[in-house]
Amino acid sequence: MTHIPYDGVRCTLFGTLLTLLTLSAAAQSWRVTVLDAEDRQPLPCVILRLGRHTYLTDGAGLALVPTDAGQGGGRLVGSFVGYEPFSIPVESLRDTTIYMRPAREVLDAVEVVAQRTPKAQTMVGDVITSDDLHRTIRQDLTDALTMVKGVSSISTGSGEGVPVIHGLSGNRILIIRNGVRQEAQQWNVDFGTRLHAGHAGMITVLKGAESVRYGSDALGGVIIIDSPLLPYGEQTTGRIGTEYGSNGRSLGADFALAGSPLSSVAYRIQAAYATAGDRSTAKYLLNNTGARSGDLDLSLGWRGERGLVELFYNLSDHDEGIYFGAQLGSEDLLRERIKLGRPVETSPFSRSIAFPRHRSIHHNLRLRGEYRSDHLGTLALCLAYQRDRQREYHFRRMDRSSIPSVSLTLDNAQGDLTWSKSYGPWSSEVGSGVTYSNNYSQPGTGVVPLIPNYVRLSGGLYGVQKYQTERLALEAGSRIDALYLNAQGIDLYSRPYGGERRYLNLTAMAAAHYHLLPSLALTTQLGSAWRAPHVAELWSEGLDAAGGLYLKGDDTLGSERALKWIAAIDYSSSALRASVEGYLQWIGGYIYKAPTGDFFSVLSGSYPLFRYRSTSAFLRGVDAEVHWSVTDRISYRVLGGIVLGNERSTGRYLPFIPPFRLTQTLDVKLPLWRETTIGLSHKYVAKQRRFDPDQDLIPYAPPAYHLLGLEAGTMIPLTGEQSLSIALSVSNLLNTEYKEYTNLSRYYAHDLGRDVRLAVTYHF
Template identity: 35%
Template sequence: MFAQERSDTIKLKEVGIKGKLPPAGNTSISSTLQGHELETSKGSSLGDVLKVIAGVNVLKTGSTISKPVIHGLHSNRILILNNGIRLEGQAWGAEHAPEIDPLIADRMIVIKGAESVRYGAEAIGGVVMVIPPDIFSGDGTGGSVSTVAAANGRSITTAGMLKGTLNGLRDFGWRIQGSYKKSGNVKSADYYLGNTGLREFNYSAAAGYRTAKASYEAYYSQFSTTLGILYSAHAGTMEDIAARINAGEPIEDYGFNYRITAPRQRIVHHLAKVSARYDLGDQRSFSLIYGFQRNHRKEFDFRRGDREALPITDLVLNTHTLNIDLVKSRDSTFKRTFGFNGVAQVNTNIPGTLANTFIPNYDSFTGGLFAIQKWKSRSWELEAGLRYDFKLFDAAGFRYLYNSRDTTGSVAEEYYGGQSHFHNVTGSLSASYILFTHWRYISNFGVAWRAPAANELFSNGLHHGAGLYEIGDPNIKSEQGYKWINAFKYVSDRLSVELDAYAQYINNYIYTRPDLTYRQTVSGTYPLFRYRQTNASFIGADLSMACVLLSAISYKINVALVRARDLSHGMYLPFIPADRIDQSLKMSLSFKMLSNAFVQVGHSYVAKQTRYEPGSDYTEPPPAYHLFNMMAGSNYRMARRELSINAGVDNLFNRKYKDYLNRYRYYAHDIGRNISLRIAYKF
């Protein structure tokens, strides 16, 4: 169902720019990555792939974990669709990366509006759609193999995909895919970051059958990763952690190795999907998608004796999703959609950790009904939607309480949790209008909401992956967001410009703020963060421009600005992206036997985050920084086969810097120079 959505964003070809606007299409304000842009980002995480889009940043926890940020919002406010199924994992932490293999994607779409009506709660900040290749496209059998090698971390990534149709039965399609990645300790400009290795093994399979009136598809994938957590984020005493933060970089010297030891994470995510679509006649269609996901998260910390092999956190989240759509059209000017989304979840702490649970066991049931009406003419398109959601959340957990005054070392158990109900009505109104030959205006207003997550309500302990001690608030209420975003697009043969301006108000915005104290546990001492709630505003703009300067030289620039305020207290909000400019100059080359040859030089500027409350964090925001990169590549085509090679250098001048959105900036600098080589063969 979701894979059929299309985007209005117009992408540059290798040299020229397509200057023809499609007829009034999607009223969502979105951007699409595909083709060359995906090829040159192979081997990167989902967050790093998407950051080339204006308005998208990356929230990092060291070098091994990243997640996308859209207009200052992230985590449970960004709904991620993996092959049409909303991704449901243990995503409640800033250091919990999405369990998706970007190498499976044929294209990725980022929707920047508050799209709660169509996609459900938790789309308050936007939607990311990861869409694999169509299993019915092409004739016969084809595929690809690729390898990515990177010097920093001495990483190697290999991937392969094979797809096709059966001989004599073109209406039966299939696809298999897999990837493996191994990386060791990465290096900043002048020192190694201890325990930053990564192992990742992923695979998927899909099969489908279609008739004149129906189509059916089955899909399965597994994502599994083991990753190290920076040693420097874990300290033994209050004096030790204060010294680490004061130094701003590791006190110890680490060399290179591939070992991954505690603290570390081990995550395995299974996704199974079956879908069916029927043509009911009279321009009516019915579609059904069922998905099952099992997310198993283990986190390991420093422990004494034979407990080292025991996880400190061991969680299994089982999720069932059901999407039903009924669509009624009338020629090309009218479309009405009725739908239902249901989600049932059971989260279980596996016994045997011999540690307090960070979040409780819980059951969650969500149901939503929606209706969307679309009208369309030659030059404009109008869409209106209304939705109602209900959520039941039932939690039950316990903690061990140690009586420090009792010399016998007595231990008591504290039970916590309870049942909560959340419900809300949301709506959206959007319009797209072709102003002139090359101009289009899109406006989207959405009302969205999000119920609080388990960690925001009940956490009271060490968040091992983040190296933080977090305390939730059981009285936290649902967030309610109102977002108005407007886009002006200009497209001609030599110039493409898009300006997005937005304003968003969020009632009961949930966030963590540093407590500026430390909490000591049996495993060490950690900065203390508390969950708070306030009314907040987000105002900003994104500019994306591409132009052809000469016949073989093109220039691109992205600018992203966001301003966020705590309206209840008249303060700035913490952990909001700083102003950012990304630009590149590309020269296309022409050689016999080669195609799409190019050389590209890029530059990124990230300003210091000056919209910050002095004394509200353990360290002030880091200074502004400039990064430069280079890339060159070409394709060699032989009949239906194609070999592509590109090489690149990130952080060309080995700049020593810190990013405000890296949660480990307290203890270390970001990654230094990285030389990479990508080779892909398509057949």
């Protein structure tokens, strides 16, 4: 599982696409094969860079580099952890085999080690490259992750959702950005990730139980977001882009600039802004679903002979309206609206954001240093600080709507120290980390805080040992974690609540990777994981306006403890790549929220009452993907998966488990300009028949649905290194009216209708 073949934003008429599919194709790509210079074995996940483009070798060590990408000269640069990098002039590049030598005294590979370590062969996961991510200007993290098999989403309406890996989501999915754990979801998993995927250089999705390396909360997997590599010693490059979307009449702008004033110093600046009005389904508007978002990334680095120091800062500001249809006046009206499943009345389109609304501001500052010694190994230190502010505004009497009902601030500090060294076929890694969080609510809101103020302190120590030969890789590790939690709050009746919690846990993992044939590999992993209940699950008491729910926690909840086994078999050749993954996971103390059947009334209306509960759960599933290069110009990709979840004691179905889904894409490259592509996509989502009506507000799941999409894009060369890219996409082409089972707003409205987007980007 290396490169995820996804050609970004493309759109054209269906009849034109079928005509073009009959064209014969001549060879338009260089076949670059990368092997180990000593044992002649293929090297997967080698990073190849040519200008602005990034490619990854597959399991056979093969990457297809379009010949058009080399227009204008330049060099193909390859890098891989533990190997000496190479650089080849484009003029001499043809179908070729490159032999990479293991690094011994050469330190140039520090650049790759510092920022981006490709997923180890013993881990089961997928990689999304920068080329896949930069096709659209405004793309949130969850949208990008649905390109990966086994990943879906849970949404709270028309805005951003949260990723789901193998049926698990929220606090069971750990998100790491540039080596820093993202902590904002400690409040409530429905707040979303609030991360701009278009600024990432690479996203790695690990699907095993990864608590040994990454600590608690990694029961379902880990999402690792890395910024683009800083361009040490390279010329200044940049881009300016704009985007328009028909659904919500959205507008977006994007800017990036990167350079290296000195060979040892490099920088990168990235900024994006987007605005949208009311979104719409196939037949009606979703009033008050407008949004404003701004993102700023700043990176600065220094690289010496034996190490580097890099500083990263991110600011994200998101302001979104909350759908009016989920804010109702009485219990009878709420029951009637849920039964109807759509709004009775709608207002004309508006770009304004009224009450209710919520705004989140996220600051992320990271300092990372690394020192590498031939004899002592590599030592890396990462220090980080985060501040997250969440404000929610509801309908309130006496002109108090402008005062936030929820006003939370979370300060978080992290420190991680790791040491690693390779010697012969063996490699060792030892690491430790400490995390401190302080959450407090702003006084004077006139509303009891959603969660109590709290302090959270955690620390962990782990060790991993790996053995690797020509065809076999083995890995094992263990970790010990300790966590202290102290929460203090005042409830609706002026009674103090909260208290202290202490947790201590051991986790372990073992994994193996074996090449049955040069093009066929088997990977298996068995790991344990744990997660302490978060404050929101223990002591929530308040309105989740985005989902239209009233939530109550349970302070008797204990830790979740999981055991997961996952296995994958991968086949890779020059024309065909196929992968099948299967997994089993047992979770004790599985925490979920479910309706009680009652309703809770506040000033803004009545809402269904949900409570957090726990049970012993068993999840299992299968995911598969096939990518067929029919010719050098035509490719077909299909991926699908199914996950099942039950209570172990009763056999009852777990709520909000995604149903079976299948996605197909058919892409064509045209001999026009540099990179002209068109494509057709099809998505099928089955009706979820494995659900418990007693765990839902309605006794049935939405019907199955099909969605079509069309996409087209081209790159027009200008003078020198300058170019202009134009992309057009149409999602939900037939404007189908449908509901998604994992969308919490399906009780009140349908999902989004057709959206036509146009993006124009100038590269220099």
